[in-house]
Amino acid sequence: MRGAAQWTTRHKQSPGTATVKTGEKPAVTLINKLDYIEQVTTTTGIEIALRVSAGKLRKALATSLRVINDRANRALRKTG
Numbered sequence: 001m002r003g004a005a006q007w008t009t010r011h012k013q014s015p016g017t018a019t020v021k022t023g024e025k026p027a028v029t030l031i032n033k034l035d036y037i038e039q040v041t042t043t044t045g046i047e048i049a050l051r052v053s054a055g056k057l058r059k060a061l062a063t064s065l066r067v068i069n070d071r072a073n074r075a076l077r078k079t080g
Helices: 004-010 043-079
Strands: 016-021 027-032
Antiparallel strands (some): 016 027
């Protein structure tokens, strides 16, 4: 998700954790541990945020794959 790393570095004192997994199935998990989170958001708000973030991630991945594919195609044409 674009901007996540910037957000975490900007909010270093916030209560929470981050887990980074590498390998065949890389993942980053950010966990917010605010005591008052239930007072400032709803379950529906969280679900909407997750759907929006998932959509942005899919779009970013598609863009990255398209760029990689275009570069590979150009390289193939040059060696042709």
